[in-house]
Amino acid sequence: MAIQLYFVFNGNCREAVEFYAKVFKTEEPNIMSFGDAPPDPNHTIPEEAKHLVMHANLEIAGSKVMFSDTWPGSPFTVGNNITIAVVSEDEELIRSAFDGLKEGGKVNMELQETFWSKCYGQVVDKFGIEWQLSLESKEQ
DSSP states (O other): OOOOEEEEESSOHHHHHHHHHHHTTOOOOEEEEGGGSOOOTTSOOOGGGTTSEEEEEEEETTEEEEEEEOOTTSOOOOSTTOEEEEEESOHHHHHHHHHHHHTTSEEEEEEEOOSSOSSEEEEEOTTSOEEEEEEOOTTO
């Protein structure tokens, strides 16, 4: 069993998925829009929903993360209650991801040495998602 995160966006999911794929250097994301779903006469898709993302996923640092847009008219709350911790032994990945995520976002804690990590930082990206990035070392 694995823990998987699921992010819901308010119409900008495609942009978010492509951004995260670039930041974490993943494979090209497979994005399915509501308009790609098989037609169902009992549940027609409104024109304004056809381009929205029904489902996408990425593998980020060994974990599967899923994404979608909210259905038009459904309530939406920015995902500031979700924090993702990326812990890696690859310092270059930590630094590169931090630099990518802070573009258009807000740094809560610059990358720095802490008592639990030689390289740790916190950033809220341009989509309102809070990230913690931490270098894991076998020496600690």
